[in-house]
Amino acid sequence: MQVDDMWYVITDGPMKIQTISTATTSTDDTPKMKEKSRYEWTSEDMRKANLDNVAKDILYKTLDKNMFSKIKSCSPVKEIWEKLTQLCEGNDQTEENKLMVATQKFNNIKMCSIETMTEFDERFSIIVIELSTLGTTCSNREVVIKVMRVLPKEWDIKTMAMRKSKDLNKLELHDLFADLKA
Template structure:
């Protein structure tokens, strides 16, 4: 069978097959074979998305995986990141912008699903550390829920409220019981909950400061 005309420029075995918007399935098979012949990890990158370096973050009860800061990348991380750019370059150099949006769609969906899985795991394992402020805890949790919402996976207000009450340290147990008994959690907003917790935190810190002053005198 003759090759589609729009691929005639891409028949060389030393460069990726060219695609200009037609015979996508045929081009995809040839691009798959080309990338596998270059490096069998390149096609995995096309499907799964670029490598994201991760690190362990420990709290008192669990160890969570979080994205590494760029400053902590090691040589292995950088090599994997470079390989991701190589896969992207080989795709982009042989197609136009319109076709790139089409061919990147499959990989984009894979990346989106991977991000959702990672963020969902972070949300489920999230805990407030003993000594951490309500503000710092809420900032971290909001970052996770906001990213999930932007990816089309919003978490309801009621679930977020219950999550905050569940992750508070043991020293907050009496306050959690008081809120649970006094408030209807189905209608309690996150803003109202955080204001309540911050007020309690401020009062606790004030009482602790007064006790320490009496002891020191």
């Protein structure tokens, strides 16, 4: 429960310690809430009220001096989290630029003649993972065909045989590279 509470504090801000107000109800017959005075707090209320400080402490301990200097003026942990998200992920324009660059890498990739299949596998997989992280997923068929098209000419016979003998819709990328490496 504490992890859920802490994530709530990070994403929604400090918890408000409230109790049901006996004086009034809302128009839809749900009880109105009022802030609990500190002398009414239970130990669980105190723990929840302190979660903002606990979460801040955890974040502070994970940051280097450079990153800490960029967020030290932020007060609630929600504000710190939003600033860190902006610094690390950027805004919508930054994400759009990252996607454009990753798409260009995917479209322009070619296997170099001096590159081993293992090296190409790693380089290609990094681009596919990057695209996926940015929200663009490619079908198995699209990825497999892309690999087959960007291999050097000496791989043409092998890729033609694979196209005829395998179902490219079901062929996974790791299986393709395993076959090519063999």
